[in-house]
Amino acid sequence: GENVEQHPSTLSVQEGDSAVIKCTYSDSASNYFPWYKQELGKRPQLIIDIRSNVGEKKDQRIAVTLNKTAKHFSLHITETQPEDSAVYFCAASLGFNKFYFGSGTKLNVKP
Amino acid sequence: EADIYQTPRYLVIGTGKKITLECSQTMGHDKMYWYQQDPGMELHLIHYSYGVNSTEKGDLSSESTVSRIRTEHFPLTLESARPSHTSQYLCASSEYSETQYFGPGTRLLVL
Numbered sequence: 706g707e708n709v710e711q712h713p714s715t716l717s718v719q720e721g722d723s724a725v726i727k728c729t730y731s732d733s734a735s736n737y738f739p740w741y742k743q744e745l746g747k748r749p750q751l752i753i754d755i756r757s758n759v760g761e762k763k764d765q766r767i768a769v770t771l772n773k774t775a776k777h778f779s780l781h782i783t784e785t786q787p788e789d790s791a792v793y794f795c796a797a798s799l800g801f802n803k804f805y806f807g808s809g810t811k812l813n814v815k816p
Numbered sequence: 817e818a819d820i821y822q823t824p825r826y827l828v829i830g831t832g833k834k835i836t837l838e839c840s841q842t843m844g845h846d847k848m849y850w851y852q853q854d855p856g857m858e859l860h861l862i863h864y865s866y867g868v869n870s871t872e873k874g875d876l877s878s879e880s881t882v883s884r885i886r887t888e889h890f891p892l893t894l895e896s897a898r899p900s901h902t903s904q905y906l907c908a909s910s911e912y913s914e915t916q917y918f919g920p921g922t923r924l925l926v927l
Contacts, residue, residue, distance in 0.1 A: 748918040
């Protein structure tokens with residue numbers, strides 16, 4: 706089955722700086738890669754996703770890049786704000802059936 | 817409002833008791849999932865369903881069982897709760913070619 710690895714496990718940045726979280730996957734057939742944000746005590750919420758036919762996608766301060774050859778994808782958050790502090794999970798899916806999640810990155814944005 | 821609901825939100829129960837965690841979604845999604853997640857940690861898939869009368873075990877071994885008699889309802893049952901079952905249980909649903917949406921979770925404590 707698919708194996709998703711996520712790094713780093715914790716990330717601390719100063720407000721206004723950029724944050725980058727990286728994930729690798731093992732199954733080259735995976736074709737859908739969502740990113741979720743989970744605040745303390747709340748449910749995971751989708752923040753951005755990318756499909757395998759696209760190399761990059763941007764939504765305001767958030768962007769995701771996908772390198773199918775290297776089998777890795779990254780989340781980029783620019784101009785970080787304290788409310789960006791949360792745990793972020795990447796995931797990979799083949800055909801929108803089973804989703805395989807990374808181990809999570811705890812992002813702390815210091816004011 | 818279209819959403820995914822879980823009850824109870826919190827449950828404290830003694831060892832050996834039978835419990836059922838409820839999950840309902842009003843989005844008409846065919847696919848539903850159960851994940852186990854310790855706070856802030858990785859999500860582990862324990863059961864999933866692609867539609868009525870379809871259920872499969874996930875990658876994490878679990879002593880729980882599920883049923884899918886109606887599209888909107890996907891309950892999870894533990895026949896005999898143990899302290900090792902203490903965790904958060906997240907239900908999710910998705911439509912074909914769309915990402916998953918998560919319920920608010922049930923926090924289970926087995927004494």
